[in-house]
Amino acid sequence: MGHYSLCPLCDSLKIGLHIQTNDFFLSAEPFSLFRCLNCGFVFTQDHPDERTIGSYYASEEYLSHNDSAKGFSSTLYKISREFMLKRKRRLVERETGLKRGKLLDTGSGTGHFLNQMKQAGWEVNGIEINKKAREYAASSFGLDVISPDKISSLSSKSFDCITLWHVLEHFEDPFRYFSEISRLLTDGGVCITALPNSNSFDAEHYNKFWAAYDVPRHIWHFSPFTFQLFAQKAGFKIRSIKSLPLDVFYISILSEKYMGTWLYFITGIITGKWFWFLSLFKKEKSSSLIYILKKKEN
Numbered sequence: 001m002g003h004y005s006l007c008p009l010c011d012s013l014k015i016g017l018h019i020q021t022n023d024f025f026l027s028a029e030p031f032s033l034f035r036c037l038n039c040g041f042v043f044t045q046d047h048p049d050e051r052t053i054g055s056y057y058a059s060e061e062y063l064s065h066n067d068s069a070k071g072f073s074s075t076l077y078k079i080s081r082e083f084m085l086k087r088k089r090r091l092v093e094r095e096t097g098l099k100r101g102k103l104l105d106t107g108s109g110t111g112h113f114l115n116q117m118k119q120a121g122w123e124v125n126g127i128e129i130n131k132k133a134r135e136y137a138a139s140s141f142g143l144d145v146i147s148p149d150k151i152s153s154l155s156s157k158s159f160d161c162i163t164l165w166h167v168l169e170h171f172e173d174p175f176r177y178f179s180e181i182s183r184l185l186t187d188g189g190v191c192i193t194a195l196p197n198s199n200s201f202d203a204e205h206y207n208k209f210w211a212a213y214d215v216p217r218h219i220w221h222f223s224p225f226t227f228q229l230f231a232q233k234a235g236f237k238i239r240s241i242k243s244l245p246l247d248v249f250y251i252s253i254l255s256e257k258y259m260g261t262w263l264y265f266i267t268g269i270i271t272g273k274w275f276w277f278l279s280l281f282k283k284e285k286s287s288s289l290i291y292i293l294k295k296k297e298n
């Protein structure tokens, strides 16, 4: 079990209960979110470790949005996925200044993003813990995806861009992972990390029902301030921060569902739209944020 008596980010002793919540997605088990009084970092206290976390992932659910699925929500999902894939590709091209290069996607899932990049002429590699997802990526798109324990087999300074779309919050040891990312990235390379924002309007509004707490699968609940501290400690600097526009709708719908709201889909869309509107004026309060990182010069 992952238990912390010090703040995992700043080593302060001043940590205490922040929010009592539940695994609303699968097990219904209660979990405690702790907060550091010194730096404000929020984390899931006493989370399952690598040996037991597997049972908290419904792997079938993760692959349920495959291309043969039909129905309204599946169609909506595919449309938004296509929109986001193009957006992510343009972001990579803009931030690296490259039309073609070498990209590593960690937590690559079923490989749709890697395939989008491959089609655009990029040389791509993936890392994914879920075996079924790796097999899907290989058979559907012919992608080379390895499991995380093979990360040391990748050559140093070989990637122009490394992406982590909503994965860092799942890693038991994010510092160790970022030291590998630092090793794999070229000196001028760009790391793109997308994370839920525990300081967002929707997180404040939904509190224990906020779907992006997603305990115990999410261990770390970063805000722009605490992620800045993390990046610094890991040897990176944040070049810029962008928002992810669709996440607030998805998270609001799911949070309304967890609250037991009747017509949660409609309510979630309306509430999500309001938070989306507010975040136009305060980007740092967006539901999810994308951090563009560069290695600190030695």
Ligand SMILES: [Zn+2]
Pocket (backbone or CB within 6 Å): 007, 008, 009, 010, 011, 012, 036, 037, 038, 039, 040, 041
């Ligand atoms: Zn702290």
